[in-house]
Amino acid sequence: SVLDLIDAGQQLPTVRADQAGVSGAWYAPWSSGQGLMIDWIAGARTLFAPWFTFRPDGGNDPSGLRWYSLQGVLADPSADATIDILSNDGGRFGVGITAPRRVGSAHLNFESCDRAQFRYQFTADENDGATGLVTLSRLTPGVACADPASSVVAGTAKSLDSGLNGAWFEPASSGQGLMFQAIPTFDTLFATWFTYDPEGAADDPSQQHWFSLQGPLGSGEQTTLAIIRSTGGALNREPANNRQQVGTATLSRLACDRLDIDYQFDDSEVAGPFRRISGHRELQRIGGCAD
Incomplete structure (x- = not known):
């Protein structure tokens, strides 16, 4: 699987995934208009990240809009995050409750406070088991982010x-x-x-x-x-x-x-x-x- 490509022995020092500093909007510049909105929920040690994207065949019709949620509880400390891809289907705008179903796995590795590697693998019954590797850039500055590769704290101070x-x-x-x-x-x-x-x-x-x-x-x-x-x-x-x-x-x-x-x-x-x-x-x- 695409997640098996991760070789921990060759990993460079990374930004911890279990911190508020990774929160914010992330996207691939060559594929703008879609991406992740990441939130670190400290009290639950949970990384939650809705993924705003489209169906694989694309198109200009709104029926092609798709979103997933990435979610998982992380250990302390966590240099990276391996989490589930979930889908909520069949809801109505502003009405009722829907339950998530697992449709794949994802891995997030934050190389710095403004760059991350995002690997995903869907199950066979979702997007025909599509896999991928995406280099993400931070779209919006986050709160203070601790980067072990330097003494600099990147991002915007909390206000x-x-x-x-x-x-x-x-x-x-x-x-x-x-x-x-x-x-x-x-x-x-x-x-x-x-x-x-x-x-x-x-x-x-x-x-x-x-x-x-x-x-x-x-x-x-x-x-x-x-x-x-x-x-x-x-x-x-x-x-x-x-x-x-x-x-x-x-x-x-x-x-x-x-x-x-x-x-x-x-x-x-x-x-x-x-x-x-x-x-x-x-x-x-x-x-x-x-x-």
Whole structure:
């Protein structure tokens, strides 16, 4: 298997996988528009990483959107991470709970605070058992990251804004949620939203859908972000060159582990089955308040 290619005897010193410093958005520059949003949940010693991608044959239709979650408990210390690839299928946008099923294995090796090797292997019944090796670069600066290869601490120092970072969900619709990454240097908040097709509008058996959100971080407790759909990519291949705004979302921060989101999808054809859908969600931060 592709995971058997790992030769521990030839590994260079790496950044520990069990630290908040690896959290944030990671992608392959040659395959932009897809990637991982990593969160280190210290209290549970769990690495959680939704993977936003596309079906292997790609295409510009939203039915090609796919997302998985990588998850595993790591030993103390952990130089790298071997974790499960999970899939949640058959849900409905904003409604109900779905359960994950294991569809593969993944290995993450952080060569530095801004570079990682991502190996994956799907089971035979998922993507025909596809395997791959991807070199990832950090898209967004993370919180302080300890790099044993140097005395430098990379990333952005923790601030009040970093409390937004990580995984958020609504308990009543567990199995879907959002990942946030604040970038104070650029006054930007970036997020990804892993969810499903609206009820009665499924366009593929998995019924999966995902969006990215981006806008100003702001200085108060509220900000409004653009909701963006990306299409045109393929699993670990073509970049997603088709990005269109389909709505807006307003975030209201209530506490370090409570966040409200009010969303409004556009009244336009590009919004597809989400057209004119609006709603309110009360989110909780997985792992509680950030340290």
